Amino acid sequence: MSKPLQNLRALVVDDDRISLSVVSSVVRALGVGQTLQASDGQEALDLFQAARPPVDLVVCDWEMPKMNGLDLLKTLRQGGHTTPFLMLTAHNDPESVIEAKQNGVTGYIAKPFTPAQIERKVRAMLEPAKS
Secondary structure, eight states, X not given: OOOOGGGOEEEEEOSSXXXXXXXXXXXXXXTOSEEEEESSHHHHXXXXXXXXXXXXXXXXXXXOSSSOHHHHHHHHHHTTOOOOEEXXXXXXXXXXXXXXXXXXXSEEEESSOOHHHHHHHHHHHHHHHHO
């Protein structure tokens, strides 16, 4: 059931336009075929639920209006979705990392981050999908 990267769909979520653009560009540069964008968790949830074919990866900021990244993660996991989820956040304290892991986060990058960090983490998360 694995797919080549060009057949994958990523959902990038961030309320900061610059971060949204940078992260989306990094994901596309990896060869991911389609990148959907949302500026808050509620918009992301709506896009995720409507996506056909389904989203293969979520890269999401934690702090956003309407629905934050952790609430989006919880909602997806409670709905039975196991889609890889990369959290990007300034919450780098141990309690936040533990909370994200307890709620099923796949990967975690503390801000500030570099495009290379995103690339390494996304590549590692998608490797099983590639093979």
